[in-house]
Amino acid sequence: MIAILIAGAVSIVCSIALTRVMIAIFARIGKGQPILGAEDRGPTHHMTKKGTATMGGIAILTSAAIGWTVAHVRDGLPFSTQALIIWLTVFVLAAFGFIDDFLKVRRQHNRGIFWKKKGWISFGIVLLLTWLLASQTGVSETISFTRAEIPGWDISGPFYVVWTALMVWATTNAVNVTDGLDGLAAGSAMFGFGAFTLIAYFAFRNGEIYAAIVNPLDLAVLAASLAAACGGFLWWNAAPARIFMGDVGALGLGAALGMLAVTTNTHLLLPILCGINVLEAGSVAVQMGVFKASGRKKRLFLMSPIHHHFELKGWPETTVIIRFWLLAALCVATGVALFIADFTNEIRIIGEVAR
Numbered sequence: 001m002i003a004i005l006i007a008g009a010v011s012i013v014c015s016i017a018l019t020r021v022m023i024a025i026f027a028r029i030g031k032g033q034p035i036l037g038a039e040d041r042g043p044t045h046h047m048t049k050k051g052t053a054t055m056g057g058i059a060i061l062t063s064a065a066i067g068w069t070v071a072h073v074r075d076g077l078p079f080s081t082q083a084l085i086i087w088l089t090v091f092v093l094a095a096f097g098f099i100d101d102f103l104k105v106r107r108q109h110n111r112g113i114f115w116k117k118k119g120w121i122s123f124g125i126v127l128l129l130t131w132l133l134a135s136q137t138g139v140s141e142t143i144s145f146t147r148a149e150i151p152g153w154d155i156s157g158p159f160y161v162v163w164t165a166l167m168v169w170a171t172t173n174a175v176n177v178t179d180g181l182d183g184l185a186a187g188s189a190m191f192g193f194g195a196f197t198l199i200a201y202f203a204f205r206n207g208e209i210y211a212a213i214v215n216p217l218d219l220a221v222l223a224a225s226l227a228a229a230c231g232g233f234l235w236w237n238a239a240p241a242r243i244f245m246g247d248v249g250a251l252g253l254g255a256a257l258g259m260l261a262v263t264t265n266t267h268l269l270l271p272i273l274c275g276i277n278v279l280e281a282g283s284v285a286v287q288m289g290v291f292k293a294s295g296r297k298k299r300l301f302l303m304s305p306i307h308h309h310f311e312l313k314g315w316p317e318t319t320v321i322i323r324f325w326l327l328a329a330l331c332v333a334t335g336v337a338l339f340i341a342d343f344t345n346e347i348r349i350i351g352e353v354a355r
Contacts, residue, residue, distance in 0.1 A: 003071040004197065007221045008228035011067030015232025018059035023236060023243050026053035033244050034108045052241060055101050056233055057249015060186070061094055064222075064229035071221045080215035082137045083222050086259040089129045093172055093255040096122060097247030122172065122251070127165040133262065134161055140212040144265040146342040148212035167267060168258030174277035175254035176247060177284055177305050181321050182239035184307065186230045188276045188328035189253045193227035195273050195332045196220075196260040199339055203264065209346050212265055219263055226256055239318050269339065275331030276324055280305045 033054040065087065072079060100118070133139055140148035141156035143163065155163055179185035200220035203210035210216065230253070236242045245253075254277075261270035271278050283306035290300045301309040310320045 003077045003221050004224045007067040007071035007225040010070045011063050011225045011228035012232040014063035014066050015229040016235050019233050019236045022059050023053045031105050053243040054246040055248050056243040057245040060229045060233045060249050061252045064225040067225040068222050080218040082263045083218045085133045089255045089259050090252045094248045094252035097251035101246040101248050123169045126169045130164040131161045138214050145268040146339045148265040164262045171258035172251045172254030174281035176250040178277050178280040179250040181307050182241035183237050184321050186234050186237050187325050190227050190230035191328050191332040192257050193223045195336050196223035199264050269335050273335040276328035
């Protein structure tokens, strides 16, 4: 528990400080986030945000990595291979997002070089990294809900690599889609990482039940570092935002959430914990489906992702953000409740067997 507290404290302080540095850097550059205009059917009601500092994800991920590393100074917390591969995944996806962010700022247009091929390239990257996780660690290769044994469908080999790659890739895209209002993505991600901190710590304290998770304490420290770093970033990112996280942050945080679900054997719990991200990404898919099915004539929402729909319906941005945060908190609470319910039931069964 002390390691988790150290990681959180260091991460949040570093995040507040480094994010302020990022804001100053962009102020000196005199450039910032471009916004899609009417010609691209973008959120023109956000044009006032044009030029806001971006790439704040650099501060989030760097601060979390510092907090996680400092927590290992204490004896008893070894660096785990799984956590290291998670960090590798996070920073590779973040670097991919950074290239896109850099080109957007340089060209002052909200479409980077990977606009149409971005999905395929990022999926290929994630596929290689999930293969590395499966081949270099003892991760349980089953489809899981709250534990590796539930439902425990064995899909070892290529099927497992593809399944987990799809999980992680979908989560990175969902978080990226959610990152459209001040503080929305960072706040919802903070809730998600908080849930994974609790899940991994439960696994650490109850090794006989969660034996399939390798070094869960290190995973708890990693999740706590990211949760705290998101909290520190929100100091500057809350509406009205002085900085955005950019693709570097959205892709990195999404990768971390997806990989934590893989390593804690909570594959099917992830869509519940990240329910707000599922809602956001789902609204885009539904909008595109309706638009194509109608011969490119009709749309279900005024604009997607769905947070823009509610803005155009007349909701103030802060109202949308807070209500979506509440939905995110409800989703996380539901997911954690299901996890604890299964844990409680397993404890009961173990007690009955012991008697």
